[in-house]
Amino acid sequence: xxxxxxxxxxxxxxxxxxxxxxxxxxxxxxxxxxxxxxxxxxxxxxxxxxxxxxxxxxxxxxxxxxxxxxxxxxxxxxxxxxxxxxxxxxxxxxxxxxxxxxxxxxxxxxxxxxxxxxxxxxxxxxxxxxxxxxxxxxxxxxxxxxxxxxxxxxxxxxxxxxxxxxxxxxxxxxxxxxxxxxxxxxxxxxxxxxxxxxxxxxxxxxxxxxxxxxxxxxxxxxxxxxxxxxxxxxxxxxxxxxxxxxxxxxxxxxxxxxxxxxxxxxxxxxxxxxxx
Amino acid sequence: xxxxxxxxxxxxxxxxxxxxxxxxxxxxxxxxxxxxxxxxxxxxxxxxxxxxxxxxxxxxxxxxxxxxxxxxxxxxxxxxxxxxxxxxxxxxxxxxxxxxx
Amino acid sequence: xxxxxxxxxxxxxxxxxxxxxxxxxxxxxxxxxxxxxxxxxxxxxxxxxxxxxxxxxxxxxxxxxxxxxxxxxxxxxxxxxxxxxxxxxxxxxxxxxxxxxxxxxxxxxxxxxxxxxxxxxxxxxxxxxxxxxxxxxxxxxxxxxxxxxxxxxxxxxxxxxxxxxxxxxxxxxxxxxxxxxxxxxxxxxxxxxxxxxxxxxxxxxxxxxxxxxxxxxxxxxxxxxxxxxxxxxxxxxxxxxxxxxxxxxxxxxxxxxxxxxxxxxxxxxxxxxxxxxx
Numbered sequence: 001x002x003x004x005x006x007x008x009x010x011x012x013x014x015x016x017x018x019x020x021x022x023x024x025x026x027x028x029x030x031x032x033x034x035x036x037x038x039x040x041x042x043x044x045x046x047x048x049x050x051x052x053x054x055x056x057x058x059x060x061x062x063x064x065x066x067x068x069x070x071x072x073x074x075x076x077x078x079x080x081x082x083x084x085x086x087x088x089x090x091x092x093x094x095x096x097x098x099x100x101x102x103x104x105x106x107x108x109x110x111x112x113x114x115x116x117x118x119x120x121x122x123x124x125x126x127x128x129x130x131x132x133x134x135x136x137x138x139x140x141x142x143x144x145x146x147x148x149x150x151x152x153x154x155x156x157x158x159x160x161x162x163x164x165x166x167x168x169x170x171x172x173x174x175x176x177x178x179x180x181x182x183x184x185x186x187x188x189x190x191x192x193x194x195x196x197x198x199x200x201x202x203x204x205x206x207x208x209x210x211x212x213x214x215x216x217x218x219x220x221x222x223x224x225x226x227x228x229x230x231x232x233x234x235x236x237x238x239x240x241x242x243x244x245x246x247x248x249x250x251x252x253x254x255x256x257x258x259x260x261x262x263x264x265x266x267x268x269x270x271x272x273x274x275x276x
Numbered sequence: 277x278x279x280x281x282x283x284x285x286x287x288x289x290x291x292x293x294x295x296x297x298x299x300x301x302x303x304x305x306x307x308x309x310x311x312x313x314x315x316x317x318x319x320x321x322x323x324x325x326x327x328x329x330x331x332x333x334x335x336x337x338x339x340x341x342x343x344x345x346x347x348x349x350x351x352x353x354x355x356x357x358x359x360x361x362x363x364x365x366x367x368x369x370x371x372x373x374x375x376x377x
Numbered sequence: 378x379x380x381x382x383x384x385x386x387x388x389x390x391x392x393x394x395x396x397x398x399x400x401x402x403x404x405x406x407x408x409x410x411x412x413x414x415x416x417x418x419x420x421x422x423x424x425x426x427x428x429x430x431x432x433x434x435x436x437x438x439x440x441x442x443x444x445x446x447x448x449x450x451x452x453x454x455x456x457x458x459x460x461x462x463x464x465x466x467x468x469x470x471x472x473x474x475x476x477x478x479x480x481x482x483x484x485x486x487x488x489x490x491x492x493x494x495x496x497x498x499x500x501x502x503x504x505x506x507x508x509x510x511x512x513x514x515x516x517x518x519x520x521x522x523x524x525x526x527x528x529x530x531x532x533x534x535x536x537x538x539x540x541x542x543x544x545x546x547x548x549x550x551x552x553x554x555x556x557x558x559x560x561x562x563x564x565x566x567x568x569x570x571x572x573x574x575x576x577x578x579x580x581x582x583x584x585x586x587x588x589x590x591x592x593x594x595x596x597x598x599x600x601x602x603x604x605x606x607x608x609x610x611x612x613x614x615x616x617x618x619x620x621x622x623x624x625x626x627x628x629x630x631x632x633x634x635x636x637x638x639x640x641x642x643x644x645x646x647x648x649x650x651x652x653x654x655x
Contacts, residue, residue: 029491130615213510213598214609228513244500244502
């Protein structure tokens, strides 16, 4: 300990390194993985059909972009995803509200919905294929189905847990049915609806890739599948990476902000992350 | 709060718009020498690389694909609208009229 | 769903408010719940008599029941079910066996956590089905591919819960164990593992949900037998009665698993230790 008091180190330096150390460490982790991958290629010693290297994947990515394949596949997948998500969500909320408002209906239909949900959405693909063949109809219908149930469930829950006190209060002030819906039920159901949407969005994304593997001729899922079929496994990996980045983007830029906005606004401290 | 989704959507839409605009400009450039466009004609569409199944499938919607030789696809009976669609794709290098078969 | 649990409260509050009693008894609710099923069955039975459509679109109840009997009698249904469940179990064990150590490493060491969290989040985004084409190349069609995909799915699903489980151990417990001289291995076995166990067990339900979907989906693409394979294969031959039976069995198995295994786990562990509000 020195006799004189040294001036404290400038705060800026300390906070800078603290702010950046985390992302840098994360980046280091990514680079470490890539390096391990690159190094393992000669160790595994198989052709790029079996075990492509990062260099192969980058080359494949450039090729796919240059040839205009990747943008089109990406756009097709996104379009299908958004369509399925929107229609499924609208149907889920609509039916959820309708059923939720009627006590008997919700009691009666819950077990049926529970069972239908237990028949996992992937199990519906074969019968959709029989009914609608391979192609975009099957894919979007599968997506709608996948989104419909979580949204329905959570909407139902949200509607049924609308505080009766508020409903009574608003009614006693002379509100008609629509106003009760708009002023009390929908706002109190909103966090549930958003939760349902988040779950549905996740299921729909995985369902999209699965449906595209089985029933599509374009799209990221198809790219993943076709890469292995045409001896271009590097393309499969490009597809997987694009899929991962796409989901991270959807989650970070849409799902989490929206959930944070609604749940924070209504003061519910629910751990948003746990509902992945 | 909802700023991030709005911003992300704006970026995506802007990117899509830029992509489309670039395609339109490129199409103008590629088709400049061919104006005026007859109602039905045959063209030899040359890509920057040998076409894959993906490209053939897309071109099949635009006209009758008759032959694929090296990097060129020979298409008959293309309408001006179909021609514009093809010209807008950035992987199409040049388009020249073709006598047909 | 809690819709059947709240009846008692609402029943009494309705009494107080002088409203007509809702049909809120559990018994009545259960009976009410069977109505849609019966209605659906009735519609299914009546439809071929009213509307004309080819049998492959929607086989009659008789056809499905007939195939059900056939496949139960010749043992093929049981074989498929057991094959699927066996793969699920193996994949589950592998996935958990990897998730717990990795989860512990991440939760206990901040540097490891910071380094690998982005990578793992990314890999979690593609967990499951996206790996199927790759596994077909690596392991071929059959058990290897399906088990890999299941293990992959369950690994990522359980990893998160393991980390949360360790992080939710109260610091005071840490201090208590440490003050008694607990370090390293004994800290692990006496504090960390039991403390995280609750969250891990709770998380099993979600990871199994994902795992079950991964099982069915990967069997459809890369399986050589099992429920998913049986259902998808039938689509190619347009044997829709097999598809419908497959769907019903898939649904029933999940309901049974959910009701028996998971609620049992919850009741025995968390319910006992009072962490669950029921």
